[in-house]
Amino acid sequence: MHKSAFILIFAAILASACGQPAPLPDPGPATIPMPSAVLEAGAEVSVALNIVFTEGPAADAEGNVYYSEITSNRIIKYMPGGEWSEFRRPSRRANGLAFDPQGRLLACEGGAEGGGRQVTRTDMASGKVEVLADNYEGKKLNSPNDITLSREGRIYFTDPRYGAQDGRELDTEDVYMIDTNGTLSRVLTKPDITKPNGIGISPDGKTLYVADTTDEPREARVMAFDLAADGTPSNGRKHYSFGTGRGIDGMTIDTEGNIYGAAGNNNNPPENLAGVYVISPQGQLIGRIPIPEDSATNCTFGGKDLRTLYVTAGKTLYQIRTKNPGSLVYPPL
16 A cells, blocks of 8 residues: 655636537636635645546545556556545546446446457455456447446446547447346447447436437537436436546536536637536536646545535545535435
């Protein structure tokens, strides 16, 4: 085990909530305020851990945070207080992670060299790894990216393909559902979505949110879909747009239904700046939690009260305290 000794704190910009579900204006740091309405009073972002290319965080019932370190092809276990250890190496290019209602770790394994191109489930007591999905209608998945679960235990994951397209077998980049009986279904494809990435479910279980990017013309947006009793999404509509900026990579949702989306870019103006963009259930931008590293990739809630927001960005795991707990199927509040 090792201990992180590097702590970074940067100033908060407190202001009232603002914004509309429309393309972002001037991306200057003064344009979008800190979302003080959802943050604990005086909360500031600090570094929890500093490693390499972090992604896909998920917290367990003890407050430990598991996240993917894609460059080194491993999953890291971070323990509050600064200690960390390797949970799995190689991780088969694990990206998005989540815990199911039984406390088992789900992993989207990507399509880069050494990647599994599958979704797996790990029993944390025995260490047994089970493959839940690796193909659709006999064709290998593209590169499972991000994942979320319903209260009923249905699993939804996105399957885009970034970078090299070698070995790709599916023509489209889609959203899939693994039902409670283990059946895999493709539930969203073109024209409803084009290139899905981050994914989340509202606290009442009635809305599925998908971060999607279109081309010709390019638009980064958050799409909302109604969820039927059988888990099927329908009635897609644009919930929020980043315009031509860098949209949400990964997302999480609090108990009030606010979306926390890791988005933006600090090194490619005039794109929107990197941070966690907080979007209300009505599709309004509440504010941005600025992240100094480029670029923010994902986020989740953790801690004993689920009010610590963990953010992966570049080589760093950040943390900040919030007013509202996260809406997660595990661990329970």
